[in-house]
Amino acid sequence: MNLRCVAALGLSFGLLLASAAGASPDRVRIHDGRLQGVVKDGVASFKDIPFAAPPVGDLRWQAPQPPAPWRGVRDASDYGPACLQMTTFLVRPGVTQSEDCLTINVFTPAHRARGAKLPVMVWIYGGAFIGGSANNYDGSKFARDGVVLVTFNYRLGRLGFFAHPALAKTNPEGALSDYGFADQIAALKWVKRNIAGFGGDPARVTIFGESAGAISVNYLLVSPMARGLFIRAASESGFGRTQGSPLAAAEATGAAFMKGLGVSGDDAAAVQAMRALPASAVMAPVSGLGDPGRGPIIDGVIVSESPGQGFALGHQARVPYLTGGNSFEASLFASRLTHPEAVLDRLGAGKDAAVALYGDGDPAKAVAALTTLRAVIEPDRYLARENAKRGVPTYVYYFSYLPEAERATAMGVRHSGEISYVFDTLPKTDMTFGRYHFSAATPADEAIARAAHAYWVAFGKTGHPGGAGGPRWPKAEPGDVVLEFGDDGPVVRPDFDRAKLDPLTARAGTGAQ
Numbered sequence: 001m002n003l004r005c006v007a008a009l010g011l012s013f014g015l016l017l018a019s020a021a022g023a024s025p026d027r028v029r030i031h032d033g034r035l036q037g038v039v040k041d042g043v044a045s046f047k048d049i050p051f052a053a054p055p056v057g058d059l060r061w062q063a064p065q066p067p068a069p070w071r072g073v074r075d076a077s078d079y080g081p082a083c084l085q086m087t088t089f090l091v092r093p094g095v096t097q098s099e100d101c102l103t104i105n106v107f108t109p110a111h112r113a114r115g116a117k118l119p120v121m122v123w124i125y126g127g128a129f130i131g132g133s134a135n136n137y138d139g140s141k142f143a144r145d146g147v148v149l150v151t152f153n154y155r156l157g158r159l160g161f162f163a164h165p166a167l168a169k170t171n172p173e174g175a176l177s178d179y180g181f182a183d184q185i186a187a188l189k190w191v192k193r194n195i196a197g198f199g200g201d202p203a204r205v206t207i208f209g210e211s212a213g214a215i216s217v218n219y220l221l222v223s224p225m226a227r228g229l230f231i232r233a234a235s236e237s238g239f240g241r242t243q244g245s246p247l248a249a250a251e252a253t254g255a256a257f258m259k260g261l262g263v264s265g266d267d268a269a270a271v272q273a274m275r276a277l278p279a280s281a282v283m284a285p286v287s288g289l290g291d292p293g294r295g296p297i298i299d300g301v302i303v304s305e306s307p308g309q310g311f312a313l314g315h316q317a318r319v320p321y322l323t324g325g326n327s328f329e330a331s332l333f334a335s336r337l338t339h340p341e342a343v344l345d346r347l348g349a350g351k352d353a354a355v356a357l358y359g360d361g362d363p364a365k366a367v368a369a370l371t372t373l374r375a376v377i378e379p380d381r382y383l384a385r386e387n388a389k390r391g392v393p394t395y396v397y398y399f400s401y402l403p404e405a406e407r408a409t410a411m412g413v414r415h416s417g418e419i420s421y422v423f424d425t426l427p428k429t430d431m432t433f434g435r436y437h438f439s440a441a442t443p444a445d446e447a448i449a450r451a452a453h454a455y456w457v458a459f460g461k462t463g464h465p466g467g468a469g470g471p472r473w474p475k476a477e478p479g480d481v482v483l484e485f486g487d488d489g490p491v492v493r494p495d496f497d498r499a500k501l502d503p504l505t506a507r508a509g510t511g512a513q
Contacts, residue, residue, distance in 0.1 A: 025110040030194040033070040037106075038077045043143040044110040046198070047103075048080035051190035052183065054100035055155060060275045061162060063173050064102060064186040079105065082133035084283050086157035090131030099159065099279040104152040104187055107139035108198040117201035121460040122150040122191060122230070124184060126211025126237075126416065129295040130157045141424040145457045148200035150191055154183035158282050163250035163297050164258060164274070165266040175247055177299040181223070184216055185302070188229040206232040206460040208322075210419055214238030215296070215307075218383065221317050222310030225302050232463050234322040234456070236422070237329060237415060240379030241308045241508060244296035253292045260286065308379070311386035320463035321387045322456075324397030324482070325376035328412025330368040332375075340367040358500060368411055369500070377497070378504045381480060388477035395465055396476045398496060400486045401448045405439035407487075421485070424453035451490055455483075 025044045026037045037046035052064035059065060081098035082091045091097065112118065121142060125132040139149030154160060160180030168175040176182065192202045207230045209217045214235040220226040221233055245253075258264070261281055263273045296303055310316050330336065336343050340363045344351045358373070359366025380396060388394040399418040402410050420426050426441035426449050441449070451469030458468040465473040465483075470490035473483045482496035 025112075027073075028197045030197050031069075032067055034073045035076040036073045039110045041140065041144075042110050043107055043140045044198075045105065045107050045140070045143075046076040047078055047105040049074075049076055049104045049106070050102065051104045051152060052102040052186050055102060055159070055179070055183075056099050056279075058275060060099070060159065061164075061167050061179060061271075062171060063176060063179070063182050079135040080153075082135055083153045083156050084159060084279055085127075085132075086130035086283050086285070087127070088131075090127045090136075091133045092136060095133065095135055101153045101155075102183055102186075103134075104150060104190060105134055105139075106195075106198050106200075107143040107149040108200065109143050109146060109148075112199040116199040117196075117204070118146055118148050118199050119204045119206065119461045120148045120150060120191060120195050120200040120202070121206045121208060121456075122152070122188065124154075124207060124209030124213035124216045125151070126209065126213045127156070129161055129180065129212045129215075132156070132212065137419075137423060138425055139423070141453060142457065142460075145453075147457055147460050148195060148198055150187075150195070152184075152187040154180045154187070156180060157294075158257070158292055159279065161295055161297055162254055162292050163245075163247060163299065164254040164270075165251050166268075166270040166274070167254075168251065169266055170268050170271050173301055175299045176301040177247065177250060177297040178219075178302045181216065181219060181296070181302045184220065185223075185226050185229065188226065192229060203231070205230040206234065208234035208236070208456070208460075210236040210416055211239075212295070214323075215242055218307035219244075219296055219303060221319070221321075222305060222307055222315050223302050227317055230317075230319065232320045232322075232459065233317070234459060235380075235383075236323075236418060237325045237376050238307075238323060238380065238383070239376060240311075240323070240383040241306075242296075242379075243306045243308075244298040244303055245294075247297060247299055250292060250297045250299075257286065257292050307383060311383050314386075314390055316387065316390075318390060318392050320393040320395075320459070321384070322395045322397070322459050322465065323380045323384055324399065325372070325380050326413040326415060326417050327398065327400035328368065328372060328410070328417075329376040329415050330371035330411075331414035333371050336367055336371055337364065340364045343367045343370075365411075372412070373497070373500060374504055374508075378501050378508065381476075381496075381501060382505065382508070384476045385480075388475065393464055394476045395459070395473055396480075396482045396496075397473075398482045398484045398493070399452075400484060401445075402487065403439055403445050404442045418452065418485070421449040421452040422456050424449045448485060448489065452485055455490075 026039045028035045050067035080103040081096040083101035134151035134153045142149035163177035217235045355366045358369040384394045384396045427438045429440050431438050454469035455465040459465040474481045479494045482493045484493045
């Protein structure tokens with residue numbers, strides 16, 4: 001009998017011992033109580049677990065508080081409600097929305113050895129900080145590949161990112177305004193405290209996210225309050241030069257909004273009146289106002305600087321970092337694509353040169369490329385360069401693979417188009433989610449999904465993506481190396497698009513001002 005067979009028998013015997021001792025893959029005990037999950041296709045999932053007290057009543061616009069323990073066994077078989085949204089298309093049809101939404105979901109291998117210490121990956125969803133839900137993401141493929149995958153909800157819109165003078169005066173946390181980020185930090189602390197019960201290693205946590213989730217990753221990297229809660233980070237379409245709102249401006253906007261709802265003043269009575277408002281009124285659309293609730297605020301509590309500033313000054317956590325974007329991020333900015341000439345006219349004398357360089361003479365293509373590069377691709381490169389300067393392992397990707405069914409019509413890979421590849425959850429049949437239509441995946445599509453997923457899993461396990469899905473993924477520096485996921489598969493691209501990106505970097509400056 002060879003050593004491989006002996007090892008396999010030993011593992012099987014260990015699992016049998018665990019089962020004989022009463023371990024059940026769909027039962028877990030955590031610090032707050034016992035959970036009953038579900039086992040399906042080799043994955044144990046536990047959903048709708050509270051990681052904080054309901055942020056309602058007196059806890060609205062407060063830092064998240066510990067959840068109440070429970071007696072007996074809590075049903076963790078299905079998702080809880082999504083957080084209240086300020087948009088209509090970023091949750092699945094039929095999903096309940098609630099102000100009481102701070103819950104976490106865990107996907108873990110059902111057949112894991114007793115005392116297993118598996119790597120943990122924590123996903124932060126996108127949605128412009130006004131929508132989205134952890135319920136939209138299935139972590140089963142990660143679990144089948146030996147990773148404990150965690151998703152969670154965080155407060156959105158004016159319930160999650162809101163400043164007001166009365167809150168700053170009366171809250172124990174002072175000017176805390178980024179309640180959504182506070183939720184994210186609370187969820188990561190919950191992971192540290194509880195993930196061992198699911199077979200995860202609290203010392204091997206990777207955070208990753210897309211769009212607003214990727215922006216969150218970048219802000220967590222530069223926030224001292226998140227230090228020590230993760231050892232790796234990945235940012236997908238993270239808008240690396242985005243700037244948070246100054247606190248004074250956010251407070252003025254918040255005060256104007258509340259005045260429109262009949263609440264004025266900056267004392268405890270005003271706070272009480274604000275917390276008595278229906279959540280639907282707080283989250284309702286408004287016009288003629290710089291709308292509060294649209295994202296990060298430089299509150300001086302969790303957020304003291306933008307990611308661009310923090311990375312330039314070397315304030316970010318020194319952890320392996322993976323970042324990148326898609327070939328048609330401009331899909332987010334429909335008005336620019338509809339009126340390309342209006343955008344190009346702002347370039348003045350440089351208009352013709354820009355059309356030639358970025359659009360091969362086509363104004364619409366030039367605007368699409370400029371928007372994509374300026375919003376995401378160049379900022380990705382900027383943060384990668386700044387991170388690599390500190391000797392930290394840094395990896396950059398560019399996702400240009402188009403599903404075979406879209407190649408005749410699509411301008412490129414739209415914003416968020418890489419997620420179903422990273423999660424390896426391409427649809428088996430045609431489907432529609434929100435404003436997007438997805439065609440059934442072909443074998444070529446699925447091959448790219450397996451490759452992308454394998455790289456992300458490798459990064460979550462080791463801190464470097466290696467060559468799990470194709471060619472070995474080199475570090476970004478020196479040479480601005482990018483791994484492109486294109487129609488020909490993953491390909492290493494040194495000096496990626498330098499002729500187009502360098503002028504944008506020169507114009508943007510250091511980002512440290």
